[in-house]
Amino acid sequence: MSRGASDLQLRAKAALTREKGRRALSYRVRRFCTGLAFISPWLFGFITLTLGPMLLSLYYSFTDYNMIHAPNWVGAYNYVSLFTDPQFASAFENTLYVLFIMVPVNLLAALIYGMLMDLAARGQAIYRTILYLPSLLPAVASAILWRWLYDPNFGLINYGLSLLHIKSPLWLVDPHWEKPALMIVGLWGAGNSAVLFLAALRGVSRNLYEAAMVDGASAWWRFVRITIPQISPVIFFNLVTGMIGGIQYFSQGFVMIGSSVQFWMTYIYNNAFVNLEMGFSSAASWVLLVFTSILVGIVFISQRWWVHYEE
Amino acid sequence: MKNRSAVTRIGQRMGIGAIASHALLVLICISLLLPLYWMLVTALRPTSELSQFPPHLLPDHLAWRNFVDAVQQIPFFLYMKNSAFLAVINVVGSMLSAVIVAYGFSKLQWHGRNVFFGILIVTMFLPGVVTMVPTYIIYHDIHWIGTYLPLTVPSFFASAFNVFLLRQFYRTIPESLSESARMDGASEWRILWRIIVPLSKPAIVAVVIFTFIGNWDDFTGPLIYLQNQHMYTMPIGLYDFIENKGGTLWNQLMAASLMFMVPMLLAFFFGQSAFVKGGIRTTGIK
Numbered sequence: 075m076s077r078g079a080s081d082l083q084l085r086a087k088a089a090l091t092r093e094k095g096r097r098a099l100s101y102r103v104r105r106f107c108t109g110l111a112f113i114s115p116w117l118f119g120f121i122t123l124t125l126g127p128m129l130l131s132l133y134y135s136f137t138d139y140n141m142i143h144a145p146n147w148v149g150a151y152n153y154v155s156l157f158t159d160p161q162f163a164s165a166f167e168n169t170l171y172v173l174f175i176m177v178p179v180n181l182l183a184a185l186i187y188g189m190l191m192d193l194a195a196r197g198q199a200i201y202r203t204i205l206y207l208p209s210l211l212p213a214v215a216s217a218i219l220w221r222w223l224y225d226p227n228f229g230l231i232n233y234g235l236s237l238l239h240i241k242s243p244l245w246l247v248d249p250h251w252e253k254p255a256l257m258i259v260g261l262w263g264a265g266n267s268a269v270l271f272l273a274a275l276r277g278v279s280r281n282l283y284e285a286a287m288v289d290g291a292s293a294w295w296r297f298v299r300i301t302i303p304q305i306s307p308v309i310f311f312n313l314v315t316g317m318i319g320g321i322q323y324f325s326q327g328f329v330m331i332g333s334s335v336q337f338w339m340t341y342i343y344n345n346a347f348v349n350l351e352m353g354f355s356s357a358a359s360w361v362l363l364v365f366t367s368i369l370v371g372i373v374f375i376s377q378r379w380w381v382h383y384e385e
Numbered sequence: 386m387k388n389r390s391a392v393t394r395i396g397q398r399m400g401i402g403a404i405a406s407h408a409l410l411v412l413i414c415i416s417l418l419l420p421l422y423w424m425l426v427t428a429l430r431p432t433s434e435l436s437q438f439p440p441h442l443l444p445d446h447l448a449w450r451n452f453v454d455a456v457q458q459i460p461f462f463l464y465m466k467n468s469a470f471l472a473v474i475n476v477v478g479s480m481l482s483a484v485i486v487a488y489g490f491s492k493l494q495w496h497g498r499n500v501f502f503g504i505l506i507v508t509m510f511l512p513g514v515v516t517m518v519p520t521y522i523i524y525h526d527i528h529w530i531g532t533y534l535p536l537t538v539p540s541f542f543a544s545a546f547n548v549f550l551l552r553q554f555y556r557t558i559p560e561s562l563s564e565s566a567r568m569d570g571a572s573e574w575r576i577l578w579r580i581i582v583p584l585s586k587p588a589i590v591a592v593v594i595f596t597f598i599g600n601w602d603d604f605t606g607p608l609i610y611l612q613n614q615h616m617y618t619m620p621i622g623l624y625d626f627i628e629n630k631g632g633t634l635w636n637q638l639m640a641a642s643l644m645f646m647v648p649m650l651l652a653f654f655f656g657q658s659a660f661v662k663g664g665i666r667t668t669g670i671k
Binding site for chain 1: 407436488512525619
């Protein structure tokens with residue numbers, strides 16, 4: 075083949091590739107625009123109702139904005155007063171209680187409910203329905219119901235305790251009993267997680283247990299080394315949803331106790347909508363966000379060590 | 386032996402027989418049902434019996450008129466109407482927006498799609514509290530406070546959870562169906578509405594049910610954005626009744642709560658089969 079012809083061939087090939095590239099590029103651009111168009115409702119909402127407010131909140135947290143006068147820059151003043159506010163300390167403590175006591179206890183209870191249902195081979199459908207029933211109640215309705223149950227004078231709970239001759243506490247108005255009272259309500263509603271655990275437990279392959287028993291493994295060993303790892307994805311899911319719910323715990327506590335016992339979110343609510351301290355409450359919100367991210371981040375990273383997914 | 390679940394066999398080795406677990410479960414069920422039973426009983430108690438101590442397990446008279454009184458004491462029908470109005474708009478908005486957005490995240494291949502989806506996932510874990518304050522300020526500046534707009538318009542922007550649910554479901558639909566439609570010259574919009582949506586009914590019903598239940602139950606939103614009592618929804622109305630109107634007539638309150646719960650229970654039981662199919666299948670739980 076002569077040099078001139080191969081030269082031409084090369085140039086033709088290059089031109090064709092460029093043309094294909096251009097067409098491919100415009101094809102990619104078109105697909106990009108189509109994709110963007112389809113997700114535009116979400117994207118618009120994200121920018122205007124999530125990202126925008128978050129950035130605004132960050133800005134306001136460095137000001138003293140209180141809806142009445144224009145915001146003035148105050149630097150880190152809000153953050154400093156946040157960490158020196160005893161009310162915040164108690165709100166933070168209450169939220170920690172929710173996260174590190176209520177959530178794990180709820181998780182354990184749901185697991186136990188699930189295991190019991192799994193053990194009871196017959197009638198699972200009925201047990202499942204009954205256990206799930208409390209979580210069907212709207213949060214406000216159940217808060218109102220429990221407020222009535224916890225009534226110090228006429229409530230059912232204190233009546234039951236008096237039958238057993240146990241001195242009955244004042245429950246929702248007694249600072250020592252407020253949080254356990256809320257925890258009992260949480261345990262009452264743990265059925266929805268329990269149903270997920272039941273589904274997961276039923277999915278564990280029996281062969282694993284049989285093989286282990288052939289090797290002489292004890293029941294406890296089988297539970298820790300087989301059951302737990304096999305259901306770990308569901309544990310993870312319930313743990314994360316429980317944590318996120320716990321951090322934002324608000325309406326039930328609010329309706330049952332009012333805003334005197336504060337959780338983080340009640341603290342923000344009070345400062346924002348009662349005191350109109352928008353700058354300060356923005357600072358509190360951002361600290362909450364950072365805290366949540368760290369916590370959720372830790373749980374996510376820890377997956378590598380204890381959550382087993384089917385390949 | 387073959388059909389026993391695994392934990393049963395462990396349990397037998399551990400000495401906790403099926404009988405003991407049944408006993409425990411029955412105990413648990415009774416304690417879970419007791420509050421619900423009490424709610425029912427209290428709703429039917431005549432006011433005179435409310436303060437009797439010790440309370441009787443069954444009321445001496447069945448006061449059906451509590452239901453009638455409750456409806457008159459608080460603006461029951463007004464609040465129910467408001468709740469229903471908001472619920473319907475939110476259901477329509479979230480359904481439409483989630484169907485469309487989820488399509489963009491699953492059935493279309495485009496540059497940067499996964500980046501945006503990653504952002505969406507992250508927002509699912511965001512505590513809503515962070516945006517609560519500045520969103521209020523924004524709404525205040527555009528004069529939306531005190532209207533239903535902050536409680537309805539956002540539903541048209543597709544919540545991350547609904548999009549995630551639908552997207553997972555769409556991914557189970559074979560790509561070949563869309564491919565052959567594309568070869569016939571159909572636009573993506575047509576493919577979505579003519580092919581994907583009819584096949585996604587269980588997941589869409591799940592979205593509708595979740596949205597309805599979440600909205601019916603919503604307390605914080607109306608608490609922050611509504612100021613006029615005429616616009617209150619049931620959760621706020623009930624709370625307002627206890628706190629501000631000196632309403633501690635627990636029997637009427639229970640009656641009102643029960644009536645309030647009925648649509649939610651109906652929605653749940655009605656959508657249960659679709660619920661399970663759409664929900665469990667897409668969260669990857671076996």
